[in-house]
Structures are given as C-alpha cells and as structure tokens.
Amino acid sequence: MSTPVSSGRSASPVPQGAGNHTGTPLLAPTRSSTGKDGASSNLGTFGVKSGLAQMLKGGVIMDVVNAEQARIAEEAGACAVMALERVPADIRATGGVARMSDPKMIKEIVDAVTIPVMAKVRIGHFVEAQIIQAIGIDYIDESEVLTPADEEHHINKHAFKVPFVCGARNLGEALRRISEGAAFIRTKGEAGTGNVVEAVRHQRAVQSEIRKASVMSEEELYAYAKDLQAPFHLLKETARIKRLPVVNFAAGGVATPADAALMMQLGCDGVFVGSGIFHSGDPAKRARAIVQAVTHYNNPKILAEVSEDLGEAMVGLTITDDLKGGRLASRGW
Amino acid sequence: MQPSTHREEITIGILALQGAFVEHQAMLQKLSLKQRIHIVQVRTPEDLTKCDSLIIPGGESTTIALLARLAGLLGPLRDFVKVKPVWGTCAGAILLAQAAEGTKKGGQELLGGMSVTVMRNGFGSQVESFEAPLEVEGLRDSDRPFHGVFIRAPVVLSLDPSPSDPAIEIVSRISTALLPYNQTTLLPDEDVRDPRDPSTIVAVRQGRHLLTTFHPELTKDDRFHEYFIQRCVLPSLS
Numbered sequence: 176m177s178t179p180v181s182s183g184r185s186a187s188p189v190p191q192g193a194g195n196h197t198g199t200p201l202l203a204p205t206r207s208s209t210g211k212d213g214a215s216s217n218l219g220t221f222g223v224k225s226g227l228a229q230m231l232k233g234g235v236i237m238d239v240v241n242a243e244q245a246r247i248a249e250e251a252g253a254c255a256v257m258a259l260e261r262v263p264a265d266i267r268a269t270g271g272v273a274r275m276s277d278p279k280m281i282k283e284i285v286d287a288v289t290i291p292v293m294a295k296v297r298i299g300h301f302v303e304a305q306i307i308q309a310i311g312i313d314y315i316d317e318s319e320v321l322t323p324a325d326e327e328h329h330i331n332k333h334a335f336k337v338p339f340v341c342g343a344r345n346l347g348e349a350l351r352r353i354s355e356g357a358a359f360i361r362t363k364g365e366a367g368t369g370n371v372v373e374a375v376r377h378q379r380a381v382q383s384e385i386r387k388a389s390v391m392s393e394e395e396l397y398a399y400a401k402d403l404q405a406p407f408h409l410l411k412e413t414a415r416i417k418r419l420p421v422v423n424f425a426a427g428g429v430a431t432p433a434d435a436a437l438m439m440q441l442g443c444d445g446v447f448v449g450s451g452i453f454h455s456g457d458p459a460k461r462a463r464a465i466v467q468a469v470t471h472y473n474n475p476k477i478l479a480e481v482s483e484d485l486g487e488a489m490v491g492l493t494i495t496d497d498l499k500g501g502r503l504a505s506r507g508w
Numbered sequence: 509m510q511p512s513t514h515r516e517e518i519t520i521g522i523l524a525l526q527g528a529f530v531e532h533q534a535m536l537q538k539l540s541l542k543q544r545i546h547i548v549q550v551r552t553p554e555d556l557t558k559c560d561s562l563i564i565p566g567g568e569s570t571t572i573a574l575l576a577r578l579a580g581l582l583g584p585l586r587d588f589v590k591v592k593p594v595w596g597t598c599a600g601a602i603l604l605a606q607a608a609e610g611t612k613k614g615g616q617e618l619l620g621g622m623s624v625t626v627m628r629n630g631f632g633s634q635v636e637s638f639e640a641p642l643e644v645e646g647l648r649d650s651d652r653p654f655h656g657v658f659i660r661a662p663v664v665l666s667l668d669p670s671p672s673d674p675a676i677e678i679v680s681r682i683s684t685a686l687l688p689y690n691q692t693t694l695l696p697d698e699d700v701r702d703p704r705d706p707s708t709i710v711a712v713r714q715g716r717h718l719l720t721t722f723h724p725e726l727t728k729d730d731r732f733h734e735y736f737i738q739r740c741v742l743p744s745l746s
C-alpha cells in the first residue's frame with residue numbers, strides 16, 4: 176500500500192512525477208501552504224509543471240510556423256504544437272541569429288488550436304521567457320536550436336509559473352537542467368537534419384548512464400555525480416527509480432514513423448518532430464502516421480501500415496564537421 | 509461470464525492510446541483488495557473485449573479521440589460505455605461527457621455516457637493549472653482531504669440528466685475560495701462566489717460511471733481508485 180500524502184508538507188527537493196516503466200510510486204509534490212480556512216490552492220507548482228508533461232506522453236509535439244500549420248497538426252493528432260518562426264532546417268539554411276518568435280504570431284497559433292502551445296526561447300534569455308509567460312503559453316523550450324544568449328548560464332526555471340522543457344545529450348546535462356527547474360527533458364538530436372543518429376546517440380547515452388547508476392553503491396554515486404557534473408540528490412533519485420525523474424521525449428532528426436517508433440523502443444516517452452513534417456511531401460498524412468507510430472510503437476504490423484505511401488520524406492543531411500549551420504547540439508552547458 | 513458476486517479477479521482496462529496511462533496502472537497495482545486486479549492496456553478492439561471496466565486517462569482529448577477512430581475503437585468504446593463502468597480523468601472526463609464546449613474547430617468526437625456538459629481548458633492555459641485540497645464524499649477516511657491536481661482541467665458547465673438517465677451524484681466540489689483567481693476564459697467579468705455553481709463540481713458519479721476533472725493518478729493517494737472499484741466496478745459485476 177502506498178502512504179497517503181498529507182497536505183501541508185513542503186515540496187520535495189526532488190522533482191518527481193515522470194511516468195515510469197517500473198511501477199515506482201508517482202508523486203506530485205504537495206505544496207499546500209496554509210491560507211484562509213486552513214487551505215489554499217497553489218498555481219505553477221512543480222507538480223502541475225511535470226504533470227502536464229505526463230499528459231503529453233505517448234504523443235507527438237510538432238513544430239509549426241503559422242496558424243494554418245497548427246490546425247493541420249491538431250487535426251493529425253498532435254498532443255501539442257511548438258510555435259516558431261522558422262523550422263530548424265530553415266534556420267540552418269538561412270543562418271543568422273535565431274530568436275524568440277513574434278508574440279503576435281504565437282498568439283494567433285494559441286487562438287487557432289485547443290491543444291497546448293509551446294514556444295522556444297534562447298538559452299539563458301530569461302526576458303524572452305518572461306514575455307512568453309506573459310502571453311499565456313503552456314510550455315517553454317529553452318532551446319539550442321535558437322542562438323544562445325548566454326554562454327555560461329541557463330535560465331533559472333524555478334522562478335517561472337510556466338514549465339520548461341530542455342534538451343540534453345547525456346544524463347549529466349539532463350540532471351543539470353532538472354536542477355535548474357526543467358520539468359521535462361528531450362534529447363537534443365541534431366535538429367533540422369532529418370537524421371535520427373544524434374537523437375539515438377543521446378537517448379542511448381542517457382539510458383546507459385542510468386543503468387550504470389542504478390547498480391552503484393552510495394559511495395560510487397558520489398563519485399559518479401562528480402564525473403557527470405550532476406547534482407547528487409537527483410542522480411540518487413534517478414538511480415532509485417531507474418529512469419529520469421521527469422518525462423523524457425525524443426527530438427532532433429525524427430523524420431519517419433519508423434524513426435519515431437525507434438525512439439519509443441529506446442525508452443522515450445514521446446516525440447518532438449520539427450522540420451520532418453512540414454518539409455515533407457504530404458505533411459498531414461505524415462504527421463498522422465507518426466502520431467499512430469508513437470502509440471503503436473511495439474506493433475510492427477501497424478507500423479508497416481502507417482508507413483505506406485507517405486510521399487517524400489524531408490531531405491536528410493549527413494552530420495559531419497562541415498554541416499551547414501553547424502552542430503546545434505553542442506550549444507548548452 | 510458467470511453471474512457470481514464473488515469474482516476473484518477483475519479486469520480493468522486502461523485506454524493506452526496517449527497520455528498518462530502508466531500512472532493509473534501503477535496506482536491500481538498498489539491497491540490491496542480482496543479481488544485480484546488484472547490490468548489490460550487497451551489499444552485495439554480485441555484488448556477492449558477482455559475488460560470488465562475501463563479507465564480513460566488524462567492526455568489530449570483530441571489526440572485520444574483521433575487515435576481511437578484510427579484504431580477502429582470509437583464504436584466499440586461507445587458500446588462499452590453503454591454497458592460497463594468507465595472512469596474518465598481530465599481528458600477522459602471530456603470524452604465521457606455528452607457535450608463539450610471550447611472544442612477544436614469543427615468540433616470533436618466524444619464517447620458520451622454521462623449527462624454532463626464540460627468546457628475544455630475551463631480555467632485557462634497552463635499558468636492557471638493548480639493544486640488544491642478537496643473534500644470528497646464517500647472516500648475511505650473522508651475526513652482527510654484528497655489532493656486535487658488540476659492541469660489545464662475541464663470545467664463542468666451543467667448537469668443535464670433526462671428523466672430516464674441514472675441519477676447523478678456530486679462526489680466532490682471545490683471550495684470557491686480555492687479556484688484559481690484568474691478565470692478569464694470561463695467568466696470574463698465575474699468571480700464564482702456561489703458554492704452551488706456548476707463550475708465548482710470536480711467529481712461526479714452517474715450510474716456505473718465516474719468523472720473527475722483532476723488527476724488522482726498523479727498523487728500517492730489510492731482512495732479514488734479504490735472508490736471506482738468499490739462503487740462502480742464491483743456493483744456492475746454482481
């Protein structure tokens with residue numbers, strides 16, 4: 176039997192609330208301060224931040240650049256959309272400094288759909304984040320796809336009511352972001368390439384490091400935390416529950432239903448698709464096929480059906496040192 | 509199926525198309541009841557035929573409805589709702605409602621089953637998501653409040669049973685003092701101050717069905733899962 180949580184408890188220092196494959200108890204932190212009548216409600220707690228990510232699990236979050244694309248994504252079954260001015264493939268092609276999108280464009284997308292809307296801000300640019308929060312967006316992606324505004328610090332995400340998702344290439348990076356307040360983690364992959372190889376590398380790295388940590392003694396965990404440059408308490412919690420303590424999606428290079436199912440079988444909770452949809456021959460059909468692939472990722476028969484006749488996939492790029500637009504995944508500290 | 513009142517095993521399906529279904533599963537696995545609980549993650553019509561009852565989890569209602577249609581589950585689910593107990597949390601509550609407002613352009617498919625009209629994202633966007641203690645009628649240790657986690661939650665607009673429908677029981681209301689201060693989406697010019705206002709209703713039971721606009725599966729408190737089995741599932745098997 177689980178122990179019921181009493182109200183009036185202070186928030187746990189450990190972000191908890193990822194879905195989990197091991198059946199470990201899931202806890203939304205109860206941060207109930209005493210108000211009138213001895214009770215009060217709390218907005219923007221870590222529980223509702225990580226809780227929204229839990230509701231997105233098993234779903235596909237699609238990059239869109241206008242209201243029309245957002246509607247196509249919603250009709251295709253996206254569980255959320257990411258509003259941005261240029262998809263990563265276009266950021267690569269055109270170059271220059273990539274910034275937060277025009278709030279007017281983001282608001283048009285919010286008005287067009289009923290599903291959650293996310294928006295990207297530059298790494299470390301907390302004023303862009305304040306602006307996005309002020310227009311009532313549901314999730315912020317502090318993203319390496321945009322040009323970083325700070326080459327040392329990320330945003331202090333605890334200070335916001337709106338939740339944040341951040342990219343990570345390995346366990347240390349993921350836990351540093353969670354310690355800064357991220358309620359949701361994604362692989363970085365290599366955005367705008369249509370090449371899933373980096374997302375696979377990052378997901379495998381995280382999984383392998385979690386497996387190593389899960390069999391370590393406490394002394395070894397102290398040393399491992401130092402190696403990973405990760406906060407010890409978060410590493411210890413991760414080792415205990417044998418997964419990241421928040422929801423973990425795949426992102427960066429997913430272009431086909433098979434790519435999406437691959438990332439799910441590697442242990443991701445859901446998938447972001449950026450350029451892969453609206454840079455393909457038939458966006459609506461491909462989007463719907465990827466949505467189905469994420470639900471039925473363990474059913475090769477359905478995967479075969481939905482992979483049929485999707486038209487042209489986006490043109491992929493091989494990831495080499497002369498990759499146009501450079502390696503975005505190396506941004507973030 | 510034998511008409512025994514002492515079934516040793518009950519099969520609870522969890523609609524596993526999208527959303528927080530694993531959380532419900534973890535919760536059910538921790539319950540200690542006389543009956544053994546067998547859990548089925550439902551993704552196909554064949555999965556559904558094995559179930560005595562069903563939980564529809566939180567997630568995105570538009571996504572779940574589309575995936576249900578593509579998997580050929582929409583018809584079987586509507587038939588299931590007519591005869592077997594179903595509990596919907598958040599997005600699941602929207603799907604169980606007979607009508608919803610604030611739906612996507614062109615409207616969206618529902619399963620129906622409960623004489624309730626809801627407003628999607630009735631409190632506003634994610635920055636209006638909140639946690640609040642709830643008093644719940646009929647739970648084990650009902651003196652102890654249940655911790656309500658409301659995430660882009662739907663709001664009940666009205667209860668509208670026709671005379672032939674089973675009676676509706678309001679299981680929990682949220683105190684008006686605890687509603688998020690910003691209710692601009694629902695009520696641009698007024699605060700809800702009337703404790704009998706339908707928008708204070710957060711959990712209802714009608715016949716064999718249960719609807720909660722919040723997420724008991726995100727807490728460590730299993731009393732709502734126990735309530736569903738005791739009040740909805742077991743009576744339907746006898």
